[in-house]
Amino acid sequence: MNDSAATLPADDATALGLLEDMLRIRRLEEKAAEFYSAGKIRGFLHLYIGEEAVAAGAMRQLQAEDSIFTTYREHGHALLRGMSAATIMTEMFGKVRGCSRGRGGSMHLFDASLRFYGGSAIVAGALPLAVGMALADQMRGRKQASACFFGEGAMAEGASHESLNLAALWNLPVLFLCENNLYAMGTALSRSQVQTAMAERARLYGISSESVDGMDVAAVHDAVGRAAEAVRSTGRPHFVELRTYRFRAHSMFDAELYREKAEIEEWKQRDPIPAYQARLEAAGRLTPDVVEAMQQRADKEMEAAVREADAAPWEPVEDLTRFIYTRNAAHERHEREHAGEHAHDVPRGDTPGAANGLAR
Amino acid sequence: MNDSAATLPADDATALGLLEDMLRIRRLEEKAAEFYSAGKIRGFLHLYIGEEAVAAGAMRQLQAEDSIFTTYREHGHALLRGMSAATIMTEMFGKVRGCSRGRGGSMHLFDASLRFYGGSAIVAGALPLAVGMALADQMRGRKQASACFFGEGAMAEGASHESLNLAALWNLPVLFLCENNLYAMGTALSRSQVQTAMAERARLYGISSESVDGMDVAAVHDAVGRAAEAVRSTGRPHFVELRTYRFRAHSMFDAELYREKAEIEEWKQRDPIPAYQARLEAAGRLTPDVVEAMQQRADKEMEAAVREADAAPWEPVEDLTRFIYTRNAAHERHEREHAGEHAHDVPRGDTPGAANGLAR
Amino acid sequence: MTYREAIRRALRTALHDDRVFLMGEDVGMYGGSYAVSKGLLDEFGPAKIRDTPLSELTFVGAGIGAALGGVRPIVEIMTVNFSLLALDQIVNNAATLRHMCGGQLSVPVVIRLATGAGKQVAAQHSHSFEGWYAHIPGLRILAPATVEDAGGMLLAALDDPDPVLIFEHVMLYNAEGDGPETPQPVDIDHAEVRRAGRDVTIITYGGTLGKAMTAAAELSADGIEAEVIDLRTLRPLDDETFLASVRRTHRAVIVDEGWKSGSISAEITARIVEQAFYELDAPVERVCSLETPIPYPRHLEQAVLPQVPAIVDAARRTMQADV
């Protein structure tokens, strides 16, 4: 654990890119909050404001062939994975052109073509999936990382123990990314887990583990880069704890009775965006006009996203029962009765595209 | 971890009692095996032969007001808790005079009056129960230990992580007794868990933890005695790993394909009974005739148990639906319709005895 | 008074008993994810209002163990969706222990769960499993549909020596209704006739009672008088009440938010057929949820759920049937 500020990335594309990534997430989340209030987004909405350095630093280090699993607080991750703000916003609006046809909403952003396997709304529910994806990669000789983002709250669940053990036991290329924002809803880490050092937990399973200042995007970028590379080259699991803080309520329903305003204010002093911007400026690598341009681009992007989302159509009710089963048994039965075929010979129905990389 | 032989208990009652306890378990198990082969015991039967030093050393240290939770491999624990061999054997025969009316069989020996809360057949399934019992004790100001025996296999389950965490977090008086016999059915510990040092696992949660030679009854007696006392005096959880080995198959169905005969033979050299007997003899505290007398008593006890079990009646089929619910709603409805009473005023039905210590 | 307030009042009453405590995720400092237990931590302190870690399997199991130890835990599982993680403890311990040990023990644990869809929280957060749970012998399954039952069932459950699961429908927490000033336990063995009628029996519970009542009002405008039965207790099922009604009306419609196949509506149909077959003037009708994971957008979510027009149509069909 070392909190002295990490070295800035050498190349400007990365160094400035990280800032823009954070700005884009912030702007996306602010728009989401705005349109939640306007009633266009409903259900649960979990904002990532304050935690942008984590996704920004990490996502840039994940390659196209790596796989990604996240929680319900995943809008930023999806955006930086390459999903358009429009597809994300459209999903949050519940429209059929959203990345999950609008069926998932803010907690379930998916894009199989980007190997983005969704936001999962069961705490720790994606950990076993990521372990399994890594197993598939191992079996198929793919030298890629299966990256799983999860909150420190997930580390209380039995699934975290089982998943760490299995990944370590079978030498699976899982990249565990623990977003420790100190709270699980209203429950402070120290009120729910005896062992609050997440990296220690992982180390007990012989998993190389590191704890990083998650408010420092350069530090995250550096640490996750090393860890991801290590996963790919060794085929073994690695664990990174990213110490961060959410500035907003857990979800839009949360009255925040469980923490002091002062604590939030203190953390806001460490807002990852201005902090990093200042460092870039101090290093003479950023001028205000560049930031201004970034901000304008982000504004435009998110406004366009909202317009697109708002204009997009709803999924027709008749389509509701599509995609429960891949094979359509009724249709198939009909076919067979008319053609004397066997069930297992029949074409598979309505999968759009080569879903699971089965063909890769 | 210290395997040099532990000091023998100073008083002869204890020192010799430990030997007799082990002999009784061994004899009970041998009889059970015999009557399994004879078809009188059916279903699963998990023998404790080879592991006797664990139950013998531990059970003597548990007080009447402590609570006990065990696995399906619990005949020895039940016997030393004070359940008669006859009630145990009768249960294994499935007869109504067995400790669980014959309904549970070998895996589910219960005696609420002895605070023996059963064999549990779901691996790790009793851990949360023991934690809850400790919580009840804490809330009621009872300074007792809630002791839970479980195999090292249970430590792979998510429930073990959650239970260790919760017990430590809430300072609950749980005595975790991990019977590490190196195998979970056919799965060697090192093939299923990365962290094979069970005591280390517990320590991570800040739980005082010790690993003991489970083939040395004096060592077990000493360690569990200290741990149990510490639980009672501090109200905090303690963990003891008991390193042991089962000489027989996992259950009567097991062909033992997964371990070498030589390994078993090697462990048999460390059979806890002759080893301890030899130590007592070397210390001049035991003569062969005393052992002989113990053995004869055990033989007689177990033979009488079998006779009693064999002669005992079956539960009548009509009683099958008793004890599903405590209140008998149908009966009660009838009563109310005839007496205008309210549901919650009605007496509780057919509980035999003050079950859960609700009245204590 | 709201459904939420009624539960909170009942909690408060219950918590004055030394043996009673509440535990669950975020029941304390957060105030409960549906704000049911708001304020109780201040009032009763952290020994009685216990925030648990995210460990459903273990804190539910610990509730069972604590019940064995002579206290009376109220375990809140934030929503039924997360209860699947704890199902082993509920089925293999809570429901089973008493019978398996020959009656020596009972397990007086009360488990409260928020259930149901309607809040647009999508497929992993919108299950209605109360009817599914009703398959398990040894459990008592309650589904309060009214403000009175919301509080009263909790108190009655605490009086019950066996494990009781109370499913509180998320769409009801803000519902207003009459409740007693001083919370009182209510009967938890019987169904209740919520509206008398002679023509057709509508059988429902929990979150869909309101829809059934609305449907009955609409039908009444057309001269069809529906009797509406609120099952209240899904296990053990009080079949006498609905059978008596069906024997009078000769027609039955079951409304259930569970997925149709294997929902409790199937069990009710079977019992009617087994015990009142010759009294039926029409096939039993079921209005249930469409068999698909619950989608996020409102129009789709509502399309999945049982709705008033479907209930009205089903009732009408039974009236047109011809034996």
Add this chain to the structure above:
Amino acid sequence: MTYREAIRRALRTALHDDRVFLMGEDVGMYGGSYAVSKGLLDEFGPAKIRDTPLSELTFVGAGIGAALGGVRPIVEIMTVNFSLLALDQIVNNAATLRHMCGGQLSVPVVIRLATGAGKQVAAQHSHSFEGWYAHIPGLRILAPATVEDAGGMLLAALDDPDPVLIFEHVMLYNAEGDGPETPQPVDIDHAEVRRAGRDVTIITYGGTLGKAMTAAAELSADGIEAEVIDLRTLRPLDDETFLASVRRTHRAVIVDEGWKSGSISAEITARIVEQAFYELDAPVERVCSLETPIPYPRHLEQAVLPQVPAIVDAARRTMQADV
């Protein structure tokens, strides 16, 4: 060939596919708790035959994740009893992902589970939950009752792009029957008429098919010809086959090892009532397990389970009924 051998042969055939592997507790060195996979570790090695730790939730979830990753896991959950620990992954991920992501993914995982009572292993080890699982949309639930189906369904399940759960009844592993020399996938969409008959339809599956056939033989001696239908696939349920039969016989008896209330027998009753009410000449009869945890002693265990005399009696009752 036995049921066990048929499954082993099918496994062997399947494992020649590069993408297919088997994982579960003690499937390797131990040889499988019911000896189904005995010998396969030697033949295929530890990368294909994977012994897992005691971590049901995670290895089942890992099977789902691996299926997303383009391989074809066969996950063995030693028995259905332990599957409750993994239910969250099965319901909230396997069954749900495809719909929730708008059809981008499918989850071709096959989960095998031993099910049922009869081995005197008492309350925590004797569940019959296949009918209960059939409530969940997105899952395909198979219950092979014959040697041919035992192997053939496994191969068909592997061809299926969606999650398939195969419930193998513990009392059938030693059953002898005909199976093809070279394992072949079988149809997994339809029920099968196992015995033709004109008088009454007996509907069953899995472990109780044999009892139904014996009952039919007894009835035949009395001149009652029962048609016996093996459901085979419990979800999606092929109701056409049993409805067609009931429309001919006008009488139905359902035999199901699940606890009666909320068992799949209730769903079948409901579908018959909904779709063939006017064809029925008698109330639908159900022969299910008594609603109690399963006790250890043989006489009690057998008293809980559906038995031939009860099936015969139920069928006779349908013949005596009078509409």
